[in-house]
Amino acid sequence: MASYDQRAVNELLKQIRQHSSPHGDATQRLSHYFADGLEARLAGTMTPSYSPVASMQTSAADILRAHRLYVTASPLKKMSNFVANTTIMELAKDATRLHIIDFGISYGFQWPCLIQHISERPGGPPRYKSQQLSFPNEVFDLQKGLKRPGVKWESIRVEDLNIDRNELIVVNCMHRLRHILDETVMVGSPRDRVLKLIKKINPDLFVHGIINGTYSPPFFVTRFKEALFHFGALFDMFEAIVPREDQWRQIFEREIYGRDIINVVACEGLERVERPETYKQWNLRTLRTGFKQVPLEQDCLMKVKSMLKLTGYHKDFKIDEDGEWMLQGWKGRTVMALSFWKPA
Structure with a gap:
């Protein structure tokens, strides 16, 4: 496939299709979406219309329901949001003005709990200001049901953000910096420019949540194998916690995991926007930019570990810590990580 041997790949795809299905077990579903990616690559379509949000074929309401299933059944995002919000609330407990700048807000599930908590703060809430910076390629407007262009993050200027230095400023970026191009495709890495x-x-605090992945190299075979391991863990997770016939699971797998897989497998160069790094790579990149880590709150970390055990989540979900990063994984494979920073 890496050399575009069309005849051999067509035969391989034929065999894969005989044993794959978007409605089967985890392996069959994984195979189905990787086959879709191989077909797109072979056809040379390279999915130029790809964006890290769902397609127009599925309604916004259905995407929200699918996300709700994911957040309910899996603790991954829920625990990340809890630790992030708890850290922000502790920092802002005496603040009179709180300004949150959110890079890549997505559907905004993180913020209702934080807003409710600060609104009930003894002595009254702080003055709250929030800015949501959409993903630079496209965002999905839930109210209007359409896609609209965002702004390239690396082109934003500080003066565009209307910052008041009397505010407590929090920059939040959860799992979206993987969609920013890196130095393998562009001189003067946009990824580094966003960090700068x-x-x-x-900010008084930079909340940095990442998808922990090694399926970003420009070399196709290596990328393909690493993506199989990563997404294999995610499909296996869903297989263990959600019935196969659940329609919202099928929608989530198709519109989120499936689209990511197609982009990783079919696209090259500027068209490939799924570019995760490991937390250790992000650690070096962030330190190099001039940040220093803020230690994880151990009480908060112990609380989420207890919540994981006491709330009935599957035993194969794990939370660990390494170098002031909170690591979340499935069956020993780290799939998400979270850390906190401030300028050195």
């Missing part, structure tokens, strides 16, 4: 922008904002 965040440093220039000079």
Whole structure:
């Protein structure tokens, strides 16, 4: 496939299709979406219309329901949001003005709990200001049901953000910096430029959540194998916690995991926007930009570990800690990580 041997790949795809299905077990579903990616690559379509949000074929309401299933059945995002919000609330407990700048808000599930908590704060809530910076390629407007262009993050200027230095400033970026191009495709890495922008904002706290992945190299065979391991763990997770016939599971797998897989397998160069790094790579990149880590709150970390055990989640979900990163995984494979930073 890496050399585009069309005849051999067509035969391989034929065999895969005989044993794959979007409605089967985890392996069959995984095979189905990787076959879709191989077909797109072979056809040369390279999915130029790809964006890290769902397609127009599925309604916004159905995507929200599918996300609700994911958040309910899996603790991954829920625990990340809990630790992030708890850390923000502790930092802002005496603040009179709180300004949150959210890079890549997605559907905004993180914020209702935080807003409710600060609104009930003894002595009254702080003055709250929030700015949501959409993903630079496209965002999905839930109210209007259409896609609209966002702004390239690396082109944003600090003066565009209307910052008041009397505010407590939090920059939040959960799992979206993987969609920013890196130095393998563009001189002067946009990824580093975004981190430099965040440093220039000079936040009191930078919340950095990542998808932990090694399926980003420009070499196709290596990328394909690493993506199989990563997404194999995610499909296996769903197989263990959600019935196969659940329609919202099928929608989530198709519109989220399936689209990511197609992009990783079919696309090259600027068209490939799924570019995760490991937390250790992000750690070096963020340190190099001039940040220093804020230690994880151990009480908060112990609380989420207890919540994981006491709330009935599957035993194969794990939370660990390494170098002030909270690691979340499935069956020993780290799939998400979270850390906190401030300018050095």
